[in-house]
Amino acid sequence: MNCIVCMTHVPDTASIIKIGPDGKHIDESGIKWIVSPYDEYALEAALQLVEAQGGEVTVVCYGPARAEAGLRECLARGAHKAVHVVGGEETLGDSMAIAKVLAAAVKDREYDVVLCGVKGVGTDNSQVPQMLAELLDLPHVTNVTKLDVAEGTFTAEREVEGGVEVVESPLPAVVAATKGLNEPRYASLKGIMAAKRKPVEKVEVSALGLDEAALAGAEATYSVRALELPPAKEAGKVIQGEDDPKAAAAELARLLRDEAKVI
């Protein structure tokens, strides 16, 4: 059971977002970068699969130089190999460009399953896994909260509005994990030490037969015109309800009915 985990390296979800000087990207100063939280579920699922069934976990990331730290984190948690496709700053947010790069990076490797996170936090697209599956001509299942892998097939539960879909599929396939699938482990001290000795394979986009300038230019499928902060919200009406909660509740109900007209 060989697993490929696609990992994207993103701003910590608690980061304060400021707009950079070009008005199209965030200001990266002071940002702490992390393994995208959903990718932690993907990695954990992969580690559990190989622990039970043998094989190797290879983590692949298409990202700039700093993404190596994210790959090291995955190695420290137990991944066997790391592949760093260097680049991605100009194609950020262009899911199709990213999927093309990842497809080229994984297509000749040995794998039974490609595990992704359901969403790369930040660009918040939830698109790369499905596009990758299409480009590799594989089935896909996203939003996965339960995964049982057998010889050549798997069953997954996929969370949707009002319930879950139970999906059966042959392998290889692309599976996108969400919260609920597992509890990701932390790196142990031993893992961190071992990770220092594991190599991170560096791959140039051009070595994959792709032209990053073209992916970000003539072949781009996503263009950011502007990045904006949300409009400042007017201060709301706050009612003191400590002394007389009944009066406060009556006032709130009146406002919701007569002013906001929502009840």
Place this chain on the structure above:
Amino acid sequence: MAGILVFIEQRDGSIRKGSLQALSEAKRQAAAKGWPVAAVLPGSGISGEAAGLGAYGASKVYVADDANLALYSGEGYAEVVAKAAGQFEPDAIFFSATAMGRDLAPRVAARLGVGALADVTGLDLDGDQFVARRPVYSGKAFAVVDTAGKKPQVISLRPNVFALEQGEGTAEVVNLDGLSLSIRALVKEFVEKGGGEIDVAEAEIIVSGGRGMKGPENFAMLKELADLLGAAVGASRAAVDAGWIDHSHQVGQTGKVVSPTLYIAVGISGAIQHLAGMGSSKVIVAINKDPDAPIFKVADYGIVGDLFEVVPALIEEVKKIKAA
């Protein structure tokens, strides 16, 4: 031919509201340009629903009625949408950004060799190019984006953001045949959870509880308020992680993204990851004993007080309103 094709989602033969919102928006956008609007409806035993989509703006509905399409499959549904796109040759394809729409739109886009704009909350036309606003960084910023000139422009619209408009008319129904439907990842069954109660992702009103609820038993109080309002019960991650309520109720970055008309946050501090899930709600109400809780910064209305006193009082007030 220019025009907009809209993917219509159904479950058990009933058409989902989000799709009708997407269709209504397509009609509004197309009206300015005199473009035609068509819909594509995969499913099983759903042909009877097709003509009625005319009332929401579709002049033509491509129907794929096949037992193999009864339940969703990314591959099967992508084949249907791509086939309809091949016939209609739209400039844009709209989806509702539901679990199904968000799963399907990128697969369709990749099949057509284009990109996609996900979970859009605002839409304008610049010439024949859509300019979309979409929340990024968990709603801490908005990106104004387009498809860099690539067509068709595949766009998913966040549910409950675009108004549903019902008019009159019937659509011409076109049956899509000659489908190969090679489906590998097969949905074996849909297992309903929560006994048919309203899902937070689809609710018009949500009453959510956080760590301030103190224990699972107190969610009964929220359920009572929710039932009075025809609302769904939501929760913060703290409440879910404590095991007080199922994860399917969680709102936020690692839960569901919701856009109800009214969101009532009870005993929820308003952490950024929670705001990511409900920041686009139209009216936000906070009930919290801490006047400095960050939730008050996004709230339109708030009560500073003990939720164990305020919520029962609010239930009584809502009962009075509903009885009037």
